[in-house]
Amino acid sequence: MxxxxxxxxxxxxxxxxxxxxxxxxxxxxxxxxATSSAPAAADRQAAPAGEELGRTADIPVGGGKVFTAQKVVVTQPKAGEFKAFSAVCTHQGCTVNRVADGAIECPCHGSAFRAEDGTVSRGPAQQPLETKRITVSGGTVHLI
Known part of the structure; x- marks a missing residue:
């Protein structure tokens, strides 16, 4: 063998x-x-995939919210439309700190990114923010 x-x-x-x-x-x-303490399949509800970031009610229309611990920014460009991007500025790696007037802003060197698609609206950054995947379910946003 x-x-x-x-x-x-x-x-x-x-x-x-x-x-x-x-x-x-x-x-x-x-x-x-054999006994099982797991509930029957009919009794279980599938939990949304991914890490819960926060409530949709906390993300203003036309604005957004930075989730610093997860390094993600979630925006709501139009009512009910949610987008997510990396919160790490593509210029020199600082974390963006706010979303105002449709722009995701970086405090380090003044770069700004469009809340609807993460593209650069004001330099010195030249690359857009990386898009992140999220799901919205039951009034909560989950990072996938």
Whole structure:
């Protein structure tokens, strides 16, 4: 036998033993009952994917909110339309600090980015902010 087949044999044997151990039948011929504390599938609701950032109500229309810990800025250019971008300025890596009058602003050197698409509206930055993926569900914004 080669080293590879020995390893496969051991893994296959171990998997078979694991399955047998979970079959619900014990070694003396009796049966055992497994219980689960997990709720039935019908009782569970799927949680939105990703990390919760905040409430949609906290993100003003025409403005936005910077989530410093996650280095993300979420904007709401139009009512009900949410966008997300990296909060790291593409000029020299400072964190943007506010969204006002449709612009995401960097305090370090004055760069500004459009809240609707993250493109540069005022330099010295020359590259847009990186787009981030979010979902909006039940009045909350989640970073994917």
């Amino acid at each position: 080669t080293q590879g087949s020995t390893r496969r044999t051991v893994l296959a044997t171990g998997a078979a033993a694991l399955v047998a151990g979970c079959s619900g039948t014990d070694t003396d011929g009796g049966s055992s009952t």
